[in-house]
Amino acid sequence: MDQANNSPIQLTASAVEEVKKLLQGATEAPYLRVGIKGGGCSGVAYMLGFDALMEDDDLFDIAGIPVIMKKAHGMYLMGMEIDYQQDDAATGFVFRNPGKQAD
Template sequence: MSLTLPPRVTDRAFARLAEIAEDTGEVKALRVAVEGGGCSGFQYDIRLDEPASDDTVLEKDGMKVLIDAVSLPFLANAVIDFSEELIGARFVIENPNASSSCGCGTSFSM
């Protein structure tokens, strides 16, 4: 049985959060949540937010990534990264728990 670990946030994702804070003049945490819906059954909800009491907080250099208790099992051992490609720059989730995902990368099934 594999060990269940909280997701890992890359240095690139934390660096992008720091850039956003610098651009907007306010430090906000990045919330990564899993919700029902999307074309594959589940979808990611990634947005700037304030911490809640039951969040798991991943922190580096004052930047925070928040995961609520319901979403945490879906994101076990995942990697939260920031990607800059021709189609645009965005936060991306590399999730080993997803058995399939859609082309846009925001929806998955387990």
Template sequence: MAMDTAVQAPITLSPSAAARVATIASKQGKAPVLRLSVEGGGCSGFQYKFGLAETVDDADVVVETDGVQLAVDDISIDLVRGCIVDYVESLGGAAFRVENPQATAGCGCGSSFAI
């Protein structure tokens, strides 16, 4: 019996999010590296924090899409494993959004979640 040897990435950066990070980084003269971290707080217990990263640490989990890197620290990765980081534009505005299959509850603002 053949086994599937493909390894699924621990987290995914969508092409639209990668394109947006590349645009922002270019305007700011920085490397196209988005850092996602999870902090305690928010209305549901945890909240996502995004920012351009100056550096990537050895302990970071890093994935790449279209030349743009997404870095997640070794503590936060357990809370966002399996997530898709996307960038969406709608009538309500434009924002990075995390589709987290581990989240058992969320909030209306979309930046806070519970596990």
């Protein structure tokens, strides 16, 4: 896995392949944004999408993909692995934090 510029996240090979396909499409913003939402009773939800670079963003190059995230989100995303899975049950991006055990 390529983890340039001390990125707090990693992208699996299948996630890199899928993001590169999506970037070749009709995306208006050239950056992959990774972040969090929430934090209340139900915990945090992870988000993934294409966006423009903003002043309070950190920029990372992961396997040739420009990845951005809010500076404040880095501590919540540290060690996160993003995978792309495709099977009979579901297709999509999956967030995994190998350093945290499920309850």
